[in-house]
Amino acid sequence: MEPKSLQFHDNVAAALKDAPLQQSLSRFQTGFTVKRAEAKALLPEFEALRDESVAIKNHALANLDHYLLKFEEAVVASGGVVHWCADGAAARETVLRIFREDDVKSATKSKSMISEEIGLNEFLEDNGIEPIETDLGEYIIQLAGETPSHVIAPAVHKTREEVSDLFYEHHQKYGVTKRHEDVPELVDEARQLLRRRFQAADAGITGANFLIAETGSVVVVTNEGNADLTEVLPRTHVVLATIEKVVPTIADASTILRVLARTATGQEYSTYTTFATGPRRADDVDGPAKFHVILLDGGRSELLGSEFKDILRCIKCGACMNHCPVYGSIGGHAYGWVYPGPLGAVLNPGLIGIDEARHLPGASTFCGRCESVCPMRIPLPDLMRRWRERAKEQRLAGWRERRGLAAWSFIARRPGLYRPMSRVAARMLRGWSRGRGRLASFPGASGWTNGRDMPAPEGGTFMAQWAANRDASRPASGGRP
């Protein structure tokens, strides 16, 4: 996917003015956050399971070479094939080669963020192979020619009316004559059309929530069952997974699965959790004849040796974006590359470079909610701060920001200068507000005041109040303490 993260500020301005987007955003965050809190409250072991999940992922990452080789061994033993790919280009070529050898014309797909990373759909189309997204949200955005705006709810930015228009526009060629408007009708329309595609597809492509070293199994979680039809109906199943997805055992996957659904959607367990191990067996009457796993590095091995390695624990549950006030205001597309929200603010710079993604670590109020809900306890705000430092070291910030910060730090390090200046500034701001306690406009701060008032300082500076309080609380001489 072509990054558009450099236009972050323009993207934000456009997002804030986008009425359907704002309507969708206002609806979605409360749903997910409330459901997560309820699911967590129902499971006394929730925090213990989080701690164990973190330890499992850390252990798997510390022995990643070992577990990857074990995983490959087990896949091969079950009759599957593993393809190692250093980068997106290699992964795309490998998929194409598998498809050419197998004479594949169309492929159904279940949700895969890796596929977005490597731009697989466009590549397949250019090579005469039709990719068909089957997750309802992914299908909607494929029709719209867009990219996912959320890792588990890719079409969360679309309203029902927009979906209705899209379906009517694209489904008439299949004989649909009515513009459906209700959710049940729309879901049913997609179900019927996609069922035909499932049956006609030559291959199925899925992502992976986990790879299990012990058994060579690929775990995929959905609520719709689309990944299962993608796996079981076509003659070839291709799994796209990055190397950090491997965990040692089924027991380890079970532990993380117990926090995944609860954190992502507030479900006790997702509707379908599927463990696929190799191709069709001798006595099977259904299932794919061929089973391929593409193991993509795609920058992960480098991240593993960096100060950002904790992000590799991420299980793509989406909780950080569900709880982020910035994501809640601007949606996912403004981030300009595959991963939105706090996850994207940390992972995107690691994958496309801090130069390209320099604005994303700034898309934070540092409220810390993302870290507090992250099932993998990834210190997201801290990692964003480190990316900001990198951006500063590489002089990627604009001159205003650099000069401004330099001036501020010069003054802040000199109390003799800072105190009188802040005293004067507070007095000026108070005067400017004309006793109303707030400022409707302020030169140089229009980014803030265009959308809301800025509070004016009340009373003296912190140092002045500190001194006054200390004097007041000091016992008068001769009094009892």
Next chain:
Amino acid sequence: MSSNSESARDGIIGAVRRSLGRGALGAESEDELEKRLRTPDANTIPARSNVSHAEQVDMFTRYAEGVSATVSRVSRAAEVPAAVSDYLAEHNLPSDVVMAPDEALDAYPWGERPMLGIRRGRAEDADAVSVTGAEFGFAETGTLMMTSGAHHPSTLNFMPDTHVVILPANRIVGAYEEGWQALRERTDADGTFMPRTVNMITGPSRTGDIEQRMQLGAHGPRRLHIVIVDEA
């Protein structure tokens, strides 16, 4: 594997080791990891399902119903065909079903319900109703475990609009780990215990992808009906 992929593997494994600041693991560490892999210990298992079997059956039912599955319960195996045909009639569903070629399902006297048209095999698109067994039901979350094989083609779990599952009460256990342990005990001569597919199924198919409104029957079954049979 092509030689391209082989050199890519060496490259990736090498890069991983460089990032970890070490070479290949020593024999001792390898042995330790191998031991963890071959004799996996369970991690923390939520205590909620650690109750009497009767309570586990109730808990399974409660959680399954909580995710929009329906559950009925019969005491004797002989009552199963009637429970299935009554369910289908009650919901105005076709009485032709595709049934898993599972010997366990032969224990029920289907012939006594001639209204049921039964075909055994995998599911095709025209099949509106499937009837299968299940390996286990987990009280922990009302989840069913299905394993693929000649006895249970996995298309049966996903293609028909209605999936009816016959579950003997003694197949209801507490936590997922008990099901995995049972599969592990069936390890065959070449050391594998995983069927091609293990489906953990919790309620009928659903989606919230349009305006977060939950809608059943996205791609898989619109209805999941579970018949619990007390008689072993």
